[in-house]
Amino acid sequence: NAGVTQTPKFQVLKTGQSMTLQCAQDMNHNSMYWYRQDPGMGLRLIYYSASEGTTDKGEVPNGYNVSRLNKREFSLRLESAAPSQTSVYFCASWLAGVRETQYFGPGTRLLVL
Amino acid sequence: KQEVTQIPAALSVPEGENLVLNCSFTDSAIYNLQWFRQDPGKGLTSLLLIQSSQREQTSGRLNASLDKSSGRSTLYIAASQPGDSATYLCAVLFSGGYNKLIFGAGTRLAVHP
Numbered sequence A: 001n002a003g004v005t006q007t008p009k010f011q012v013l014k015t016g017q018s019m020t021l022q023c024a025q026d027m028n029h030n031s032m033y034w035y036r037q038d039p040g041m042g043l044r045l046i047y048y049s050a051s052e053g054t055t056d057k058g059e060v061p062n063g064y065n066v067s068r069l070n071k072r073e074f075s076l077r078l079e080s081a082a083p084s085q086t087s088v089y090f091c092a093s094w095l096a097g098v099r100e101t102q103y104f105g106p107g108t109r110l111l112v113l
Numbered sequence B: 001k002q003e004v005t006q007i008p009a010a011l012s013v014p015e016g017e018n019l020v021l022n023c024s025f026t027d028s029a030i031y032n033l034q035w036f037r038q039d040p041g042k043g044l045t046s047l048l049l050i051q052s053s054q055r056e057q058t059s060g061r062l063n064a065s066l067d068k069s070s071g072r073s074t075l076y077i078a079a080s081q082p083g084d085s086a087t088y089l090c091a092v093l094f095s096g097g098y099n100k101l102i103f104g105a106g107t108r109l110a111v112h113p
Helices: none
Strands: A004-007 A010-013 A019-025 A031-037 A043-049 A064-068 A074-078 A087-095 A101-104 A108-112 B004-007 B010-014 B019-025 B030-038 B044-051 B056-059 B062-067 B072-077 B086-094 B101-103 B107-112
Touching: A004 A087, A019 A031, A019 A087, A019 A108, A031 A064, A031 A074, A043 A064, A043 A074, A043 B101, A074 A087, A101 B044, B004 B086, B010 B019, B019 B030, B019 B086, B019 B107, B030 B062, B030 B072, B044 B056, B044 B062, B044 B072, B072 B086
Parallel strands: A010 A108, B010 B107
Antiparallel strands: A004 A019, A019 A074, A031 A043, A031 A087, A064 A074, A087 A101, A087 A108, B004 B019, B019 B072, B030 B044, B030 B086, B056 B062, B062 B072, B086 B101, B086 B107
């Protein structure tokens, strides 16, 4: 049981390049989330997927697209990276129940030059 | 706008001190509130979750309280240890916001021997 996994761990891009951040969870959770964390700020929601086949915008969706490939996987794509997208990206999944908490992956550090 | 604020932004204390971290939120209509720990370069670990109907939760040396009417939560750490050094994040699930956590910017704690 690996929990929430993310790839890659670290990436350097040049302005204008594209890339996809991958996230997978093996806990059979319905909901999945993408956040970004910038220095001195809390995590901000980019996109989320309440269930397989659905996606919705969060607080800071501009410049990103997402795909909920199946129940396990939720990817985040940067079509044309900008320096403002330099950040740490976290994926999370949601277990609804008595203890309703999100489980977080280890993060992807992205540097856009 | 639903916001979460944490004070102080950083805290440095000698080992053995009892300390209090503060979290305030702008809307009393919350579903639950969580405290997370984040170690440098790592993901988030859930420490305590308080449902809106609860006043406090305890886990070992940690105690979190919730006062919805005043929009405040505190995380009390007893007998602090160097291993407690980390960033502590407060996150609120507001009612009506579908499973979307709103995070504070965190308190960076350093406990020195």
